[in-house]
Amino acid sequence: MSRALNKFSAQTVKAADAGKYSDGGGLWIFKNDVGGGKWVLRVHVHGRRREMGLGAYPRVSLKEARLEADKWRRVSQQGTDPIKQRQTAQRNAERNMHLLRDIAIDAFESRKAELKGDGIAGRWFSPLELHVLPKLGKVPVSEIDQRDIRDTLAPIWHEKASTAQKAMDRLRICIRHAAALGLDVDIQAVDKAKALLGKQRHKVQNIPALHWKDVPAFYQSLSEGTVTELALRLLILTAVRSSPLRFLHLDQIEGDVWTIPAEAMKGRKDATSDFKVPLSSEALAVIEQARPFARDGLLFAGVRRGVISDATMSKYMDRRGIAARPHGFRSSFRDWTAEATNTPREVAETCLGHVSGGSVELAYRRTDFLEQRRSLMDRWGRKLTTPDKEKVIAISR
Incomplete structure (x- = not known):
């Protein structure tokens, strides 16, 4: 690996003909005939050379390529293969991209045996379907926090207290289900949202009934x-x-x-x-x-x-x-x-x-x-x- 760093300027890279050029510190650019190219970082880990792609040029600029190269150099200097670490990080990111709607459906399916008539009537799922998923259904479950939940349920928290409580209970089950799947979620997000929403003003009214004498x-x-x-x-x-x-x-x-x-x-x-x-x-x-x-x-x-x-x-x-x-x-x-x-x-x-x-x-x-x-x-x-x-x-x- 060359010890000299930052040999290029942005203009030098742009004007370079097709070929392979070193910016120093293991950062290379492979230029093609049409002016594009790709950035590659060469490092040695455990006695073998590893070539790690850092993105296409000019979409990834020289400055951005140097920042990425610096990050992964430090990883390799610690004795860790940067390519494997990046792959692990990508897998974790993909795992945590599960959308709330997908998690909710999976949670519902796993609980059907506990529900009357396998939940066909929809009473378990409907509070989510009507009041939560329209706003949060397309959000990765790992990104949902107490503020998201508070803002979603605030419009019905007092006016439809019972429905809001059911929606919150179902959402709590969904987040726990996501945690059981190994996703990185805030297991206490629902309880925090409840604290932010405060006590409900709605008073429960009993179903009107005739006096037994009538x-x-x-x-x-x-x-x-x-x-x-x-x-x-x-x-x-x-x-x-x-x-x-x-x-x-x-x-x-x-x-x-x-x-x-x-x-x-x-x-x-x-x-x-x-x-x-x-x-x-x-x-x-x-x-x-x-x-x-x-x-x-x-x-x-x-x-x-x-x-x-x-x-x-x-x-x-x-x-x-x-x-x-x-x-x-x-x-x-x-x-x-x-x-x-x-x-x-x-x-x-x-x-x-x-x-x-x-x-x-x-x-x-x-x-x-x-x-x-x-x-x-x-x-x-x-x-x-x-x-x-x-x-x-x-x-x-």
């Missing part, structure tokens, strides 16, 4: 026998959620028991834990009335295809001038068990499909209280169908 009058007013009214009646009688009821398939009913598949039950991760719903005599009567409307085995079929939508029952109640929502009947039922019966808490919670108790308690509790629930649901059915002679509640149609 439910029998409403139930008895559902007398026209339409699919929507029959669905509402069975919803009230069983205290289940809307989704498993709307997708009720006739082969799920055996005798006076309706078995809801585990994947259709919210919050139940154990794929073998189906939920048995005891059907009162009134519930069985409603099912028989609904059978003529069934299509493809689905009891509450939609007008054209599929099943009735989640909004169908809510719109019906709107037309009736009732502020309460269908989901609120679960609350009405639970209040009735607490105020008008001596039902043990475990039995009442199991009626709603809730899993109550600590992990140790649940490990030893093997009963689903089916017989106790059967008696309670029969009593609820009688309550709903017995006219209240002392109080008449006007509910507009």
Whole structure:
């Protein structure tokens, strides 16, 4: 290696004919016939000569080539092969160029088994799809910091508090997923963003519900026998959620028991834990009335295809001038068990499909209280169908 450095000037390089020229210190330029060329650094590492390309001329200027040559000379002087070190750095850079959208999709795919119905409904992914990925989806995950997250979620942080929190939770999972893949990410970026955003002002509002004393009058007013009214009646009688009821398939009913598949039950991760719903005599009567409307085995079929939508029952109640929502009947039922019966808490919670108790308690509790629930649901059915002679509640149609 020549000890003399910086032999060229920019004009000298430009005017040079085709050939190989040394700038000193191992930096060479190989000129071609059309005035272009390439920069090459020659160094000796572990007793062998290495030639390292530093870029094309004139895209890489003489000044830039000298800076690069100086950097890689120092690497070689430390006994490290500069070519191998640069290749390693390039691989790391490529690894860290994974975009957030790609990471989010991969994280979603790896968690499908934990989600109800493999997450087909999109509820896990939609907070990201709607509120995060439009702004950060094309950003390399390794470049995302707390300020990016804060600026992305700030517009909905107070106005749509629950949605913003879900988006933040999903984003936290994505960043941890990226870390598990070996990417260089700030694992605490989401928590830092939450600190920057501050406490949410939004107040959680409970779903409006009819008082349990008003439910029998409403139930008895559902007398026209339409699919929507029959669905509402069975919803009230069983205290289940809307989704498993709307997708009720006739082969799920055996005798006076309706078995809801585990994947259709919210919050139940154990794929073998189906939920048995005891059907009162009134519930069985409603099912028989609904059978003529069934299509493809689905009891509450939609007008054209599929099943009735989640909004169908809510719109019906709107037309009736009732502020309460269908989901609120679960609350009405639970209040009735607490105020008008001596039902043990475990039995009442199991009626709603809730899993109550600590992990140790649940490990030893093997009963689903089916017989106790059967008696309670029969009593609820009688309550709903017995006219209240002392109080008449006007509910507009």
